[in-house]
Amino acid sequence: MKDRLSAFYWLNETQFAQASSEQITSQRRSAIEKFEIEGFPSVKDEEWKYTSLKKLITPDYLFPSPFVPLDQEEQIDFNDIKQFLVNDIDCYQVVFINGRYSSWLSETTHTNYDICTLGSAWKKYPEVVESYFNKLTKDDGPLVQLNTGLAWEGLYINVPKNIIVDKPIQVLYISTGDTPVFNQTRSLIILSEGSSAEIIERHHSLTNHETWTNAVDELHVGSNAKIHWVKLQHDSSNASLTQHSKIHQEKDSTAIVHTISTGGKLIRNNLDFSLTGKGAEARMFGLSLGSDRQLVDHHTRVDHIAPNCSSHEAYKGIYDESSRGVFNGKIYVHIDAQKTQAYQQNNNLILSEKATIDTKPQLEIFADDVKCTHGCTIGQLDEDALFYLRARGIRNKEAKALLMLAFANDAIADIQHPSLRVKLSQLIGRKLGVDMSNAL
């Protein structure tokens, strides 16, 4: 697989080079060379101790070329994807099919700010892209390097100073086709000083074949800017996702990320924040519902580089059947980051004999005037609470679902749009096998 991927790159290198500047091409090349040396990470790698990619890299994937336009068969109708969108919110919409932009399903804009695709930005805004692309991901692991080498398309947002994006941006990544597909997607999001934006992101597979999306996102959040990002990972049981999101925050900026992982085969999220300006705030919430043989792996890292920053992290996991959950939260307080406040919480419910959870909350602290706490629990539903509900005539299944929903609520309570929250609770309800549409 590794050789096929690098061969794919070298075959297409001229096309990559023609379509973007020399500097970008040389970055691509060095990234792919790094990947060639390192290969896919194995369980011997501490960062991948509990998540094996062995099975993921075995299928004979198709690598869709970004330079071949979508053919007739790959094109899909709005009705096919309607169910994956939050429809009752007025939104910008960006849809990708197998890593290529689908213009007829999308609604982009260039007035006031740019919400479009990275594929068009290479040519249109070479200076901006050059000064931001691969700035946060240079030293990352092999999967990120692979993406830097091969990825072409993804979301591109550039919001100028003091402008607020008036409606949320929905981005949808579709995998389809009649063979296994391996897609690389790449986002570049730049929020200048005082701007603000909201993104709802979803990955979905329409095929019964194995699909794997390897996504990398770079977010630059300027001073006083604010980003709110909701990731919905409710994919079919053959779809896997590895996603690395890097967020660079300046003075007094805020970044809020919700990751709701309720479906898919293997999900690996790397979510990294670096707080480089005073007073920056990072908030991250996660909810994982595992069933069947799913694996949900969350790796988060917060680098407190500047003083007076705060980070808040709450991840909840409910694991049933033979599912597996992995959590590794790292808080790294650098030497000058005095007055840091960091909070990290990871709570898990384990519902079946075969489910497993491996968690590792980690603190590394080099400054003395800080307040850092982390907590982590693994347990079951409270028997007394269950009895209380049963005694009031609520059926076992509903009572359990109610308790689980309450448990999960912390992770979704901060989501702004009521309709999105309702959709989420329905999703969770369906996963738990009860109708929860009226619960929120």
Next chain:
Amino acid sequence: MWLRRKLFIVSDNDKIIDEVTSSDYKYGFSTEIDSDTIDPGLSEDVIRQISLKKDEPQWMTDWRLDAYKVWKEMDEPDWANVSYSKPDFQNISYYSAVKKKQYDSLDEVDPELLKTFEKLGISLDEQKRLSGVAMDIVVDSVSVATTFKKTLKEKGIIFCSMSEAIKEHPELVKKHLGTVIPKSDNYYAALNSAVFTDGSFCYIPNGVRCPMELSTYFRINEAGTGQFERTLLIADKGSYVSYLEGCTAPQRDENQLHAAVVELIAMDDSEIKYSTVQNWFPGDSNGKGGVFNFVTKRGICETQAKISWTQVETGSAVTWKYPSCILKGDNSIGEFYSVALTNNFQQADTGTKMLHLGSNTKSTIISKGISAGRSHNSYRGLVRMGPRAKNARNFSQCDSLLMGDKCGAHTFPYIEVKNSTAKTEHEATTSKIGEDQIFYCQQRGLNPEAAIALIVNGYCKDVLNQLPMEFAVEAQKLLAISLEGSVG
């Protein structure tokens, strides 16, 4: 010091041949003192020599050689969060006579050391013993010690050195040695298995409650700490023992590398309480010198057994130590209480592993780290609930206290749960001493240093309470001394 003085006297007496012969004399002198030392280096021959010198049976020699073979294949681990220049294993002498300096009276002893003794409140006799002053027979202690020996013997308790046990109780040693920590366990355990020179062996028979803290015994009979110490402690069914190793007094040891192995075996319904106070030379305030302490400690609990580790770690330049419990039997209990204090350039990577295999097993982890100066203090722990550990329960708490802006505190807890009835809780906090707390104490007339000592002691109370009484008192003072000069 003694060596130099003697040399000086000699050269003074015979000035004429001074320059010509002094080197010769030195040589002759050093062979004399090293007569019981094996040349530096490690090979099969060296191990055979050690075994021979200790007059060991063949099976023991084979066991050592086996371990050596395993060790040769291994690489020195580098995953711990510490950095140091790796020791040269061919430059260490693996067998040597006790190297302690002898003094004629306390007046010759380093006054710094004496000051520390005073602060710790150690009795004069003990001060002499600890600093290596040649002592007349102290009637009191000896008689007490003899009584102790007698009591232990009456109860059938075997308590002796490892080399004695290999000769006197080969069946027990053969059966249990290396069962908890196999030769191939890790790099330093393998090294220890190959070259260990001595250590303690303890066996508590069926149903016996050891009538005294074995720590008390140590305070009277010196149990010399070797460079590669091997301890094996077996508590037979229904027995109880409390064991303390180490000492609050500073140990000016000359060996830089210490790689000890401690194995505990708690059979059905027994209980072992193992306490450690470690205060080896941490290096000077510039981070020069100091002991590397790479220890492997593990205990296995059978049905309804309990093992409790308590440790107070204030010494050593580099500490790498994870006292662990394998909770094999149903209803067994593992506990770990730790205070690790690092100052100046010290580094500590310490914690525990609780491996829950049996059902209804319980474990508690309380770890308190304090870093000051430019030191680094890491907690690294693993709690694993196996698929058959029904209703297993764990509570972990690891707190870090930072003093000064150049030090670091790190936490690496691993939690792995493989069944649906297990419950684990983990919480950790990192903070510094509140200015309001210090202010409160100062307002009541304590100077800042005393205030900090008070606050630190309060912070560590959960752990110190687990120590045997007299050590708890000393450990409190020890914490205060170790923190001296870190305020400001």
